[in-house]
Amino acid sequence: MATVSPPWSYTLQLPRDPRSPGIGRVTLRSVLAARGFAGAIPTAELLASELLTNAQQHTKGPYALRIVHLGEPDRFRVAVWDTDPRVPAGFTGDGATVVVPPADDDECGRGLQLVRACADSLGVSVLRELGASKGGKLLWAECRWGGLR
DSSP states (O other): OOOOOOOOEEEEEEOSOTTHHHHHHHHHHHHHHHTTOGGGHHHHHHHHHHHHHHHHHHOSSOEEEEEEEOSSTTEEEEEEEESOOOOOTTBOTTSOBOOOOOOTTOSSOOHHHHHHHHSSEEEEEEEOOOTTOOOEEEEEEEEEOTTOO
16 A cells, blocks of 8 residues: 655755755755655755755845645645845746846856746745745746656
């Protein structure tokens, strides 16, 4: 008889420190390996790396990595929350993604293109400060991995 695991999630609070994206990647690898998603680690690590690095480079406060099982056996979300409510270029005002390739001579702007190409879906939610919420935004990428039994 097959057993069904309940959905799970992990959140890692990170200080604004240049070592934090690396700590987030190590945590992501450990969580996914422990949860049976080892084959999805390379793609998930690329997604997390881009989102964590953006939070480190473009915001002034702390940020957090969140890894969430989405209820389906083979689907999970990698998300990064930060304190800055500004939505990055490449998203519309409602959080939908649009493809806006950077100019050939731009030195930035390719990270979210990589995330968009590797994730099954991508989005952003602007969080308003309500009660215990700290506001900011949540950038997320969803993955489906067919390696689970």
